[in-house]
Amino acid sequence: MGEAYVITSGKGGVGKTTTSANIGAALALQGKKVCMLDTDIGLRNLDVVMGLENRIIYDLVDVAEGRCRVQQALIKDKRFDCLHLIPAAQTKDKSAVSPEQMKEIIDSLREDYDFILIDCPAGIEQGYKNAVAGADHAIVVTTPDTAAVRDADRIVGLLEQEGITPPRLVINRVRQHLSDSGEMLDVDDVTSTLAIDLLGVIVDEDDVLKAAHKGEPIAMNPNSRASIGYRNIARRMMGESVPLMSLEEKKGFFSKMKKLFGMKA
Amino acid sequence: MEQSSGSQYITIKGTKQGLTIFLDDQCDFNELMKGLEEKISNEQQLVNDGPKVAVKVNAGYRYIKEEQERDIAKVLSKTATIEMKELESYVMTKEEAKRIREEASITSFSSIVRSGQVLRAKGDIVLLGDINPGGTVEATGDIYVLGALKGIARAGIDGKKDAVICASIMRPKQLSISDKYYHAPERHEQQEDLLSEPLYAYYEQEKDEILFEKMKVLTYYTSRRDKKTADVK
Numbered sequence: 001m002g003e004a005y006v007i008t009s010g011k012g013g014v015g016k017t018t019t020s021a022n023i024g025a026a027l028a029l030q031g032k033k034v035c036m037l038d039t040d041i042g043l044r045n046l047d048v049v050m051g052l053e054n055r056i057i058y059d060l061v062d063v064a065e066g067r068c069r070v071q072q073a074l075i076k077d078k079r080f081d082c083l084h085l086i087p088a089a090q091t092k093d094k095s096a097v098s099p100e101q102m103k104e105i106i107d108s109l110r111e112d113y114d115f116i117l118i119d120c121p122a123g124i125e126q127g128y129k130n131a132v133a134g135a136d137h138a139i140v141v142t143t144p145d146t147a148a149v150r151d152a153d154r155i156v157g158l159l160e161q162e163g164i165t166p167p168r169l170v171i172n173r174v175r176q177h178l179s180d181s182g183e184m185l186d187v188d189d190v191t192s193t194l195a196i197d198l199l200g201v202i203v204d205e206d207d208v209l210k211a212a213h214k215g216e217p218i219a220m221n222p223n224s225r226a227s228i229g230y231r232n233i234a235r236r237m238m239g240e241s242v243p244l245m246s247l248e249e250k251k252g253f254f255s256k257m258k259k260l261f262g263m264k265a
Numbered sequence: 266m267e268q269s270s271g272s273q274y275i276t277i278k279g280t281k282q283g284l285t286i287f288l289d290d291q292c293d294f295n296e297l298m299k300g301l302e303e304k305i306s307n308e309q310q311l312v313n314d315g316p317k318v319a320v321k322v323n324a325g326y327r328y329i330k331e332e333q334e335r336d337i338a339k340v341l342s343k344t345a346t347i348e349m350k351e352l353e354s355y356v357m358t359k360e361e362a363k364r365i366r367e368e369a370s371i372t373s374f375s376s377i378v379r380s381g382q383v384l385r386a387k388g389d390i391v392l393l394g395d396i397n398p399g400g401t402v403e404a405t406g407d408i409y410v411l412g413a414l415k416g417i418a419r420a421g422i423d424g425k426k427d428a429v430i431c432a433s434i435m436r437p438k439q440l441s442i443s444d445k446y447y448h449a450p451e452r453h454e455q456q457e458d459l460l461s462e463p464l465y466a467y468y469e470q471e472k473d474e475i476l477f478e479k480m481k482v483l484t485y486y487t488s489r490r491d492k493k494t495a496d497v498k
Contacts, residue, residue: 158381
């Protein structure tokens, strides 16, 4: 039976879709069967980030309204053994599906996949409610800035009322030199405010943007540190215990690691 | 003889604390008021001479409604010297009793108050956890945070001016005690980091603002406050 993860953040532009695409790719690289679901109806772009936009015929709304079977809407990514995508509709809006329909669709996918990743739209309205409806677990994505952390905190509060497992945190676009100099929040500041388990940290790299431009998830590139971050997240989701990658090989690294593990415990 | 039948409901006694007028609690209220008027017209030399005296009125086991209290005060104010300072009664309504009990209660919560969440309670609140930026805690009494106060805390929301807000880590965005507000300096302004140890916030009447003090002085503040409330009673 597959487990459904919703990837959410509250705030827009922190990298939910990029994170969804890369976690999906990293899990698929580990040989897992993965299905990704874009619930950002009206503003879909998971298909673009994955480079699969040209092959869309049916979408999530078509499935919800019974115009096609789930299998017809699945887009298979040929670069992986089993990475499938159900795109969102571009012409409708968030009210085109209901939480009950979402739950039904996700339940119908559980049998065939190990992981179902639900890419949540920004905001806390209908789109968020749809995305969370069928999920068992939640991953909260934030960037180390005050506004994103505030919204992540709000989302964590809402998720805690949902009857799913406690959400886990991905801190995206970390720029070590800025947080070292105290000009930006660092990983510790974020985790101590949100007080949830840290699932992974992704460093800010130009390669992530370049890869998204090419429609090729960065997780496929084994030489990038962002990619290793995503691969580590995937392994942690599979139950492995992977130490946090050092953000910068500098003095004080061990003490920082210790602090981070203190938060995880 | 008829005269005394009305004024027998009223007894005036002098005690150490001053003059107290005892009202009979068994008779009809209208009779009582008539009696009161008779009594003060009979005791001209007591009520119309000398300096102004504030008296206590004791209604015994009679529940006095607000308008009845006003009536009593009006009758007494007809005299030149007597002024009602306080009306005392041994009974109160269920609502009032409930309110008093709620206000005297301490409710403890163990959670993180996150952005967008509001935690509200009557009486005092003890929070085992943080108040994150964007989160709010409201109490009619005091607020004690065993954690970091990084959001908003409102104490004494029903007007209790001597409520306090305590926190292990005091970094609030905003505080209010009764109708007085404090807000932290904007982020782009220079922020002095005096708030890194356990502190309590209280309302200072003379300066008319919310001030912070180290936790060890709190006992002094609360004991003074408790004494003040005892005096009023």
